[in-house]
Amino acid sequence: NAGVTQTPKFRVLKTGQSMTLLCAQDMNHEYMYWYRQDPGMGLRLIHYSVGEGTTAKGEVPDGYNVSRLKKQNFLLGLESAAPSQTSVYFCASSYPEAGADTQYFGPGTRLTVL
Amino acid sequence: SQQGEEDPQALSIQEGENATMNCSYKTSINNLQWYRQNSGRGLVHLILIRSNEREKHSGRLRVTLDTSKKSSSLLITASRAADTASYFCATFRWDNYGQNFVFGPGTRLSVLP
Numbered sequence: 001n002a003g004v005t006q007t008p009k010f011r012v013l014k015t016g017q018s019m020t021l022l023c024a025q026d027m028n029h030e031y032m033y034w035y036r037q038d039p040g041m042g043l044r045l046i047h048y049s050v051g052e053g054t055t056a057k058g059e060v061p062d063g064y065n066v067s068r069l070k071k072q073n074f075l076l077g078l079e080s081a082a083p084s085q086t087s088v089y090f091c092a093s094s095y096p097e098a099g100a101d102t103q104y105f106g107p108g109t110r111l112t113v114l
Numbered sequence: 115s116q117q118g119e120e121d122p123q124a125l126s127i128q129e130g131e132n133a134t135m136n137c138s139y140k141t142s143i144n145n146l147q148w149y150r151q152n153s154g155r156g157l158v159h160l161i162l163i164r165s166n167e168r169e170k171h172s173g174r175l176r177v178t179l180d181t182s183k184k185s186s187s188l189l190i191t192a193s194r195a196a197d198t199a200s201y202f203c204a205t206f207r208w209d210n211y212g213q214n215f216v217f218g219p220g221t222r223l224s225v226l227p
Contacts, residue, residue: 004156031213033215035217040219041219042202042217042218042219042220043157043202043204043217044217045215045216048213048215050213056213059216090156090157092156092157101144101145101206101213101215102147102159102162103147103149103157103159103204103215104159105149105156105157105158106156107155107156108154108155108156
């Protein structure tokens, strides 16, 4: 199993450009998440999905959109990139059992917006 | 707002010593988890402790949870250079808006050979 994979690994954008980050998991997990990690801030949840066709906002959703058309894929879109969106983006997935929710993380995408 | 806050922010110890990291949080939780992140990599789950548990062990890891003080600690015994990484606590709970999964800013652990 590949686990959780992210595409691309690195990307540089100019302000105002758009892009889509792809997350894929082969563990048949129901839940998927997108986080951003900034120095000294830990991880902050952008959006998450509890199943195919569903999405929900996290702590910092503004400026991002997501889609979960297939169970194994979770896409994160930036319609008009801003320098404040320079960050490392992590995708995670989980198969929550009652009272527990362990997340499996991808390797991250380092995004720079100039 | 940050739910989990780790303490200390950075810790440097000699190989063989024990490392203790603390995490405090603000609201009720379903469980608390600890993750490890090597430089430039994604997070890896280490251990989960449920709100009705007080202590849990996994190999050289020992986690405690005190819900009355809203705090947890992670102890790594007999540390090795390979334990050098950032360690994050994360609290998980269900609330009116759905899932609430919040990471702290992390503790950077350096184990010197």
